[in-house]
Amino acid sequence: MQGVVIPISMVPGDSIIHRINPLPKLAWAFGVLVISFATRNPLILSTLFVVGVILILVAQVGNAYLKVAMILFPISLTLIVLQSIAPAFPKPWTPIVSVGPFTIFQEGIYSGISMLLRIFAMTTWAMLMIMTSHPSDIFTSLQKIGMPYVLNFILTMTLQLLPILQNEFAVVLNAQKSRAMKGSGFGAILPSMVPVFVGAIERVQQLSISLESRAFGSSGHKTSYRRVRMTFWDILLIVLGIVFTAGMTYWIIVDKSLDWSETMVFHPAFAIGLVVFATLGFLAFVVIALRNVLQA
C-alpha cells in the first residue's frame, strides 16, 4: 500500500531557517535561480550548491532533501550523456574521444557538468525554501507583495494535485488488486491510469463546487488564518539577496574569464568514465524505479 512518495512539502521544525519569513527565503531561492541561469562556471555553481546543502543541514531537513536528491540525481545524469554527444553550444565542437558512432565533445562534458550543478544549485535552494516554510505562509507572503489571490490559489492547488494523484493511483490500484487484477508490469498498470485521471477530474469538479458554495469568487479583501510577521532582519535578508544576485549577475556578465569552456580541458579517460557512469547510474535508477512500481 505504501507508494513511492516524493516528499516535496514542509518538514516541520524549529531551526533558525524555519523561523525566517518565507519572503527572504523566496528572494534568495529566486536569486540563486537567476545566477544559475546566468553562468556555466562550475566553481560558482558548486559553491551555491554547497552553501545550499550546508543550510539544509542547519535546517535539519537533510533526510527529506536526500530523498528528493536521490530521484533528481539519476535523472540529471541523462543530461551529462546527452550533452556530451550533443552539446548545447555553438559549433564547432572540440572532440575529445570517439567510441563507435559516438563522439564525446569537450563542450559537451563542460556543459553537462555545469547543467547538473545548475540543477542542483537551484533545486537545493528551492527545497530549502519549500521544506522550511508553511505552504500557506508562502502564499500569504506572496499575496502581500501583490500576487493576485486567484493566481496564488491556482498555484497552491497545482502543488497539491501531485499528492492527490499519487493517492488516487494507490486507491485505484488497490481496488483492482482486490478484484484479482491479473498480471503485473505495464500491461496491468496502464489501464488503471484512466480511472486515476477520471477520478482526479471528478475530484476537481467537486472542489470547484465546494469552492463556489463557500463564495470563492466573491470580491473583497481575503484574510488569512495564519499571520506572517516581517522583522527588520527579514527585510535586511531580502535586500542582501537582491544585492547579492545583482552583484553576481553583473560580475558574470562583465568578467569573461569566468567562461571555462575552453580552459577546463578534460582527459579522454575522464570523459569516457563520466559518460559510462552517468549511463549506468540512470539505467540502474530506471530499473529500481520500475521494480518498485511493479511490486506496488
Place this chain on the structure above:
Amino acid sequence: MEPIIKVEDLTHIYPTGQVVAVKDISLEINPGEIVGVIGQNGSGKTTLVKHFIGLLKPTSGKVIVNGKDTAPLRVQQIAANVGYVYQNPNHQLFARTVREELAFGPRNLDLPEDEVNARVEQAVEFFHLEELLELHPYRISFPLRKLVGMASIYTMRPAVFILDEPTTGQDNITTQTVYRLIKKLRDEGSTVLCVAHDMILLAEVVDRMLVLRDGDLIMDATPREVFSNYEIMSSTHLTPPQITTLSLRLREKYDAFDNVALSIDEMVSEVQKFSNK
C-alpha cells in the same frame, strides 16, 4: 474442520500514526460461519478485515487464509478466494460503466465469457441494477454505488465475503437487499464477515460477533450473549436492538421469559409461552 481464516497475535500500526489500530488479536473463523464485527468508530474493524485480503499486512503476528500465510502473498492472489466490499464505494469502483465494473472480477478469474455474462446478469437481477448498467459508477447515488460495489464482488463468488458497513446510510430497500445477500451467501455455504453498526441486521443474520474496542478484541460470542452482556455493551457504547432490550428488561422483571429475543418473531413466541403458563 480447518479454519478458513486464522489470526495469531495480530497487531497493526499504521506507518503514519502512532495509533495501534489492532492489538494482539487471535481468532479463528470456520468455513460457512456468518460473523459480525462491531465496535465504535475507529475501534479497528476495517483495519482487521483488510488483513484478510492482504490489503494490510500485519505489523506483527500472522494472518492465515485458506491455510496460507498472507504475508508473502499479493492481494491479487488472495482475491480469488476472498472478496472485500469497501466501506467507501468510491475506493472500490473504477470502471467506466457499471457493466464493466461487474465483469472485471470474473474476467480476471479466467472464466469463459458466457459465464462472465451469466454472472453479470444474475448480479443485475439480484441487486436490481437493470437501469444502471450503462452508467458511469460516479454518476449514480452513493447508496446505489454501494450496491454496485457488492455486486462487483458477488460476480466473483468468493469463498469468503467481507462486507464493510453495507447498510450504513442506506434506505430500507437497499438494506433489504443486504439481508437477502447475506442469507443467500449463507445458503450457498460462503463464509461471511459483516462489519456493521446496524445491530438489527446483525441480530437477524449472524451466528457470531466479534466486539472490538480501541483495537482490542474484547468479546467473541453469539449475538445473544453479546447483547446480554451489559458491561460489554455499555463500555463500547453499543445498543442492542430495541426488541432485545425489551426482552432483557422483561426477563429481569418476570423471570418467566426463558430466552433473550433477537427478533420480533422470537419475542412473540416468548410472550406466547409466557401467557400459556
